[in-house]
Amino acid sequence: MTKDLSRKNGAPEQEVLKKGNLGDVLRSQGVSRRSFMKFCATTASMMALPPSMIPMIAHALENALRPSVIWLSFQECTGCTESLTRAHTPSVESLIFESISLDYHHTLQAAAGHGAEAAREAAMEVNFGNYLLVVDGSMPLDNPGYSTIAGISNIDMLKEAAKGAAAIIAVGTCATYGGIPRAKPNPTGAVSVNDIITDKPIINVPGCPPIPVVITGVLAHYLTFGSIPELDHIGRPKAFYGQSIHDRCYRRPFYDKGQFAETFDDEGARKGWCLFKLGCRGPTTYNACATTKWNNGTSFPIESGHPCLGCSEPDFWDGGGFYRALSMPTDNLSQTAVYAAAGAAAAGVAIGVMNRSKKNTSNKIHVKTTLEDLKK
Numbered sequence: 001m002t003k004d005l006s007r008k009n010g011a012p013e014q015e016v017l018k019k020g021n022l023g024d025v026l027r028s029q030g031v032s033r034r035s036f037m038k039f040c041a042t043t044a045s046m047m048a049l050p051p052s053m054i055p056m057i058a059h060a061l062e063n064a065l066r067p068s069v070i071w072l073s074f075q076e077c078t079g080c081t082e083s084l085t086r087a088h089t090p091s092v093e094s095l096i097f098e099s100i101s102l103d104y105h106h107t108l109q110a111a112a113g114h115g116a117e118a119a120r121e122a123a124m125e126v127n128f129g130n131y132l133l134v135v136d137g138s139m140p141l142d143n144p145g146y147s148t149i150a151g152i153s154n155i156d157m158l159k160e161a162a163k164g165a166a167a168i169i170a171v172g173t174c175a176t177y178g179g180i181p182r183a184k185p186n187p188t189g190a191v192s193v194n195d196i197i198t199d200k201p202i203i204n205v206p207g208c209p210p211i212p213v214v215i216t217g218v219l220a221h222y223l224t225f226g227s228i229p230e231l232d233h234i235g236r237p238k239a240f241y242g243q244s245i246h247d248r249c250y251r252r253p254f255y256d257k258g259q260f261a262e263t264f265d266d267e268g269a270r271k272g273w274c275l276f277k278l279g280c281r282g283p284t285t286y287n288a289c290a291t292t293k294w295n296n297g298t299s300f301p302i303e304s305g306h307p308c309l310g311c312s313e314p315d316f317w318d319g320g321g322f323y324r325a326l327s328m329p330t331d332n333l334s335q336t337a338v339y340a341a342a343g344a345a346a347a348g349v350a351i352g353v354m355n356r357s358k359k360n361t362s363n364k365i366h367v368k369t370t371l372e373d374l375k376k
Helices: 022-028 033-046 051-063 079-085 092-099 113-126 154-163 173-177 212-225 252-257 333-342 344-358 371-375
Strands: 068-073 101-105 131-136 165-171 202-205
Touching: 022 051, 033 051, 033 212, 051 212, 068 113, 068 154, 079 212, 101 113, 113 154, 131 154, 131 173, 154 165, 165 173, 165 212, 173 202, 202 212
Parallel strands: 068 101, 068 131, 131 165, 165 202
Antiparallel strands: none
């Protein structure tokens, strides 16, 4: 995926900084036109774009020059990189990623020590103002000594690399929200990219780890349009984080009927009933897991019988026990409160009634209902 990023006679190898046409690279890798157009159609669908945009995406990607990408890893577990390298091979999305000019990546690069840092500095200088900066992992603010690279603190390396970046992609929950290192009592003083950099466009791609196709989808959008995608209120691409997992979960009908698994091996669990009582955070988690899924679209945690942990949401690690049911599964407490008397057994029915009422009623209107109504 990377070349040996080393210096020759005190200067970076020209091979490292050479850019090529993305279409030529994909064709050289044996990607057929049919496969490429299928990828473009899927990308358009994921971005909620009309079919008429597919030819534009294909043209833009084919003619795009390979952008320089500098990937920094700080306080993290390497899970985000592991997720990306687990993309089904040889998928077009993995080739898209392989075809960018990945000029620096701690885990994937062949170079080490002075050679690696020389390559990073050279890529930053030659591509100043145009390269993409990808960051995974949080930064220790209280004591920089908790995490350093080549004797440079995470904070200083981030600030230096951010100066010449066209845009920054924060990959994984650690980079976007501070992640597990930020969990109470946060001994390192871990902070997110947004806490440090405030003068650059930042795309948050949370998840512990994120879905590979989401990462490559963001890259494909940038290659196609030369800009960042539409973001939600916390900087996530709406195309992937615009709906909750609950809204797109195949177990949703059981939730609406009030049919819940009580344990992981009871009759309800065997029948695929809703995992809400076992701690599922699907109602409050926004991600593409239920539709894009993992392992080349094979499955996702809920389909495998495990409740969603809410890993793409801020502070999910400090939200209490993972296997305890949410007391308020929606964001409108004024409406949810009237259902409390219905009890846990009727929770799914109650919230189902409330959610349907939202389509025709303003969130400011208090919905009144009785236990008898819920039983109908």
